[in-house]
Amino acid sequence: SSNEHKLNFKKSKEACLSYIQDALLQKQWKRAAEFLTCYVESLEKDYSREHIGPSEMIWRLGTEILWHHSQNSMKEFNCFMEQMKTLGVKRYLKVCLEHVFHLLCNGQIDEAYQNLSLAESWRFGEQTALQDKEMKLIQAYRGLLDYYSWSKQKNILLEQGEDGFSDLAVEQEMHSYFRKAAVNLKEIIKIPGVWDIFVKCYVDLLEFYGDHNEARQVLNEYAYNSRFPANPNAHVYLYQFLKRQGESKKSLISALKILHDIVPSHELMIDFNTMLQKSKKRKKRRLGLEVIFAALDYAGWKENAKAWSCLARQVKQIVISEKHLDWIKQEWNSRKDWWPAFHFSRYLAKRNWQENKSLSYEKALVAGILLGKGCKYFKYVSHQGCKAQLKRFRMLKKFVNRHNPVHLRISG
């Protein structure tokens, strides 16, 4: 119809909004502010049928602009946030929370704490119940800041202890922060979610006060409760805790097993492999091989000398014992098509040799066993090594030559 192109309020504001977006994307804060000034009168219209109303738009856009434009003037920023809090009661706690984040980013911890306390005491009829989740977050962050204060007090105490002083007041303050923090942190981690920082802090508190059982329970819940989203860090925290507690290798290994499944490229795979290699159980040693091969599938590990040394050690051990060559065969089967180009190219041989001789040594051993003494990588590195008259490279050459037929059995 001919009225489609009519310029009306709605279209005008839509256009205005797209100008603001463009300006923000290009970091033109002044220009964005200019258009936002024209956009704000949208507040006087009711957009209850729209998905995102003008008040939310203004909050989000205005925050961005003020944050980048007038970073020095937190006063302006705070004033704006206060206005935004009054704009939408359904968003009140969310706005408070984001405001707190900005304050924290600006290093204003005390103000952040005040705002959190204020928000915690907010009540507004049925909205209070509807915004329960945000409230829990607010309490959790207050708990976090309490933890931070506790931590400061603890450090003061430790310093004083070294000097031979002991201040009762500091100690009491510390305990009181602990209580406040513990209460809130405990609450939030009950709800399924990703709460890495809260969990860490809470466990830290528990460990300090010697409540290891509770700590263990918390970490187990966090890692193994299926209601919680899959989170590699949960397993890492549990593992680290168990390690600190001096738990048996068995429980350490079981803690890392799931981590290997979720994130085969995790940095703890080296620890994992090391433990598994030393195990008396055949299954575990088998798993160890699988773990280290899997880790080296990832580009991030290509130059990790430690990882290669793990693999080299295990491969060497298997070859010498002449048992379980089929393990290597199994692992190599799915990799023989692409590992040579990925790890053992001549270019890499040169580069590894130049940059990291230990790396090239380990890799050359693996290459030599898997691909035979004729492979480019091994040939180049061993040649260079022998030329440089490095003993271990001569040993390497001998070793690989001796076990050369192995590669045929592996790749066959």
Added chain:
Amino acid sequence: RDFNERCAQCSEVNWGLTDGGRFYCRSCHNVTERTREVVNTDFITNSRVQTISKGLRKQEKNDGGSEWYICEGFQLVLKKQVEALEALGVCPQMKDEILCNFWRCYLQKSKQAYCKRPAGEAVKALSVCESSTDVDSDPERPSLLHLLSLSESEGDLQTDCSFASSVSKVSESTSVYSGSVDGSLYLMKNQKEKLRMTMPMTLSFCYMALLWVREPITLSELLRFVVEGHIPYLNVFQHFPEKMKLCGLDLKIFCVESWPVYEEVFNKMHELAAFLDLPRFPDITESCFLHPDMLCMKYLMEANLPDELHNWTCRVVKKIGIGEVDFLTLMPGNKSTRKVKYDVLAAAVIVVVLKLLFLLDDHYEWLLSDLAEERNKNNTEGGPYFEFKKWYEVVKHSLDVEQKKLDEERAKYLWRCEKPLFYSVKNKSKVLKRRQMVVNLQNQFGKLSGSVQRAEKPNPSSFQLSWSEENTDGSCFHGHSLKGILQEKCGLLTAMNPDYWLCTVKLCNEKLCGHLAHYREVEFPQSYHFVLGLFSFLLRVQPSYIHDEVCMIEHKLFNKKLYKKLKYNTVLRK
């Protein structure tokens, strides 16, 4: 005062007004049932509004307001608009004689004033306003949602939803409905025969008056002045006096949130002229600004095209007879003649001339341009030959710049004004709070953006693009000669281009689909798009609108050839 009936008792014509607003015969003191109408001929708010039927209304307006009718509001709007036009240089007769009479005539014909109001209507109007009892019990009262849905959607105030829901909870007095006396009545009645007044229609009134006086302002210019703020439209109601309280349904009538389009105002104007039974308008002759020859000259200048093209436009105008007085002059109510859009017509003529000379098929015009360039190298005497390519580059650049500015302005437009608008007294405080917040935010971000206040409105000007011959960079093409692209034949200069392509072979039936042709559906050459786009920008209308006119002109121009072809086709089929 306008009541001329004879008294039933003494047959005298000597009337006065009671306090209750009824007429009484001064001779025999016979009181009638007739109530006095509101309109004052002096174009100022009738302060005597307060005396109207006070006794019959149960509510007292305790907020200092008085009772006012919708048409009073419109009267004020028109007054402001015509004053603005006067400030722009329009002759003063327009206000006092022309528009005033048009308005009076309208009021009379639509039975809002200057006539005997049927008693039944008056009672109905009162019954809507005076009830202070429960909203839902009265079966005669139209539901609020019904009222809102009936009104035009031109002002799509989205507060409707919330308003309706908030009011339905209210079972208070009807001061919630509207500040005016007849606001709800206004929206309710199906006023098709009576041509209900709307905000866009105020511009139709203005245009009609301008046309009558044959002022040199085209409709597209008028609308542009409105958008640029030289003629009050958007927030005129803020000039209503304090006593005229605006709320509730009044907002739907007076607070528009869109700019009216050419088509709308144009069509309404013709409807209005017919409705008022106006006679034939003053003649549009060759010396008139609105005559195609004159307008073509103006637009050629503005489009930076050579003056020599004017000869060609005049030839086309003459050939198809659109320069005739009878064609151009408005004859209201005559349905057989096509309504003339003077500005669009002139632009279309130029487009046709360009097509005649340059073909505009994305190929020929560039060839011609190269040819002209070649000729220009050897051209030592007189002015340079016109090169399409150079013109295109210069004009496109300026057009892009101006279009970009316009787009930004449109996005930055501020629609609200200081005067707060609220549907009901209930949400007044909320509205005021919101307004305060808006002002605060505007100040805060306004400071950040560096621009303290919006720039002053630029002075209204008739030309949006201007080119000066004094520029040495050769960016003005007015004086360029067309010799570069013409050839001599039998002593006359004719176009080298022997071809022409029609925009459409068959015109659509305008009554069926609303258009003569469909611009979007067919692919046209880029040069054609560009030229349409240029005039579309200048006139602030959609390109398709100009395209329709182009089709119409082409069909008139090549009428014989087309006719022959059609006849040939039908013969073949037989």
